[in-house]
Amino acid sequence: MNAVVFDLDGVLVDSEPVWEEVRRAFVADHGGRWQPDTQQRLMGMSTSEWAAYLSGELGVRMTADEVARGVVEQMARRYEDGVPLMPGAVETVRRLASRWPLGLASSSPRALIDVVLDRTGLAASFRATVSTEEVARGKPAPDGYLLAARRVGVDAAGCVAVEDSSNGLRSAHAAGMRVIAVPHPRYPPAPDALALAAYVAEDLGDLTAERVAAAMDAAG
Template sequence: MGIAAVVFDMDGVLIDSEPIWEQVRHEYVVLKGGRWQPDSQKKMMGMNTVEWSSYLADELGVAEPADEVAAAVIDLMADKYAHHVPLLPGAVDAVRRCAGSWKLGLASSSPATVIDLVLAKSGLLDYFTVVLSTEEVGRGKPAPDVYLTVAQRLGVEPNDCTAVEDSTNGLRSAHSAGMRLIAAPRPEFPPSPDALALADVVIDDLDELTSGVVTGGA
């Protein structure tokens, strides 16, 4: 039947948030006596809340229960976004443009409270029919759970969806779900070459997210 829905990731696709997540987590780990590693942020990209908070506690040595780690970091992120939402260039126009032709879903690894804050402050909330955090499904990315659930709630088959992703785990997640895949990688956190190779098309910015790119047509 062709493409019936577009499913966006949020962090690194609509907002330039990965540097903020890295700063907040890094500072928190150091404050709590943990050991931040150069690849820690890249490893956590795509993890759901339970997974990354456990990673901070178990792997990076934060001496707090994982649920307390999650609550503290989420509060710090919410405070950052309350002052400023770092929308990427072209994000608002891309969402509006796609909403004019397809149902829209959001499949994000951010906590639900953070997603709602970002979408509300950016004026994008009403454009999405389905908004879902990986904390609300069984497994985070690279598992396909969040994309499969978004498609189900949209009432469309996964192979009738186009996903827009940036990270290694996100690309693998959407591909595993069977969606047409558009990669919009961030140069600061480039995906692995093998994950990028899964994409049907790679774009440099959201201005390139045209109807032809979404559907694979001319």
């Protein structure tokens, strides 16, 4: 049995610019200092990991729990104005869900995952969803993808993951999945991470059932 496991931020939702804007402003407003590599380092971290990073490394004068609560509340308010879906996200999810069971392995907190899936009407398309809040380690560790595979009921080796970020590509590959990369034009992955992908798609429209099946066959 095979399955497809999607990332959320940067793949289905164009949320990375929103995350950057919200967290950058939060850092500035609370005495911290944003670094040139901060956004790339944050992509893929679990909530507890990025909150600790903002508090400990960037100098935000709040505890990690306070940072996480404040940033997530601001993100939820932004989503109330509409979820910024990537072009073709709904069509791609429904197209692949008609052929394979789908999972989701996201670094977003559970509250935001549920808001996005409910507001976009995609909740029913996923057999299982995972937030890296629910595992010991965020991406690039494989924990989130391994749990998603278990919840879907498919061995990780039988899964194709769809990812955009360096840490996400590394995470899915470490889990033993074949990976299709859909790089975000504003936040491209590092070359060594992109090299882990079985296929690099131009966009979600390039993610056809035939393309996914070819990746699965290669995995087998």
